[in-house]
Amino acid sequence: MKNLFTFRLPRQWTRLPMIYESDQIVAEISSWTNTTRIWLNDEIIDQKKGWRFDTVDKEKVSKVHEFRLPGGEHLSLTVGYSLSDGMLFCSAKADGTVFYEKSFSETEPDEPSTLANILLTLIPAGIAGGVMGFFVTQFILGAF
Numbered sequence: 336m337k338n339l340f341t342f343r344l345p346r347q348w349t350r351l352p353m354i355y356e357s358d359q360i361v362a363e364i365s366s367w368t369n370t371t372r373i374w375l376n377d378e379i380i381d382q383k384k385g386w387r388f389d390t391v392d393k394e395k396v397s398k399v400h401e402f403r404l405p406g407g408e409h410l411s412l413t414v415g416y417s418l419s420d421g422m423l424f425c426s427a428k429a430d431g432t433v434f435y436e437k438s439f440s441e442t443e444p445d446e447p448s449t450l451a452n453i454l455l456t457l458i459p460a461g462i463a464g465g466v467m468g469f470f471v472t473q474f475i476l477g478a479f
Contacts, residue, residue, distance in 0.1 A: 351414070351425045353435045358404050362414050362425050371414050373400045394419040404429070 351362040361374040372382040381400045397415025404410055411428045424438035
């Protein structure tokens with residue numbers, strides 16, 4: 336039976352939207368730069384960059400964002416990765432009560448790469464490699 340629910344991670348940002356009372360909160364995790372940022376009502380209120388994560392246990396690492404909502408509630412939002420299975424997870428607590436939890440991983444692509452996609456990748460890479468090889472060879476061996 337085919338899985339009807341599929342989720343693919345986007346190229347750069349994975350967004351986890353949630354609503355608490357009347358506030359819109361979006362947690363974003365960057366796949367490329369390992370940055371996490373938190374949006375509250377369409378404004379970035381917290382951003383953490385870099386490779387430093389807090390270790391949850393032997394298999395999970397996370398970043399914790401803590402801030403106050405406009406209504407005065409203290410919110411603690413945890414986003415992270417599970418190293419054993421490549422899953423992303425997010426948990427949000429407001430005044431100690433969990434109101435949002437989600438974890439997921441990227442599914443396998445349904446279709447294999449086509450020949451056209453492979454050629455569109457390999458041809459420019461081959462040309463760039465040939466040009467760089469020519470100049471590196473000239474630099475190492477001297478002018479011909």
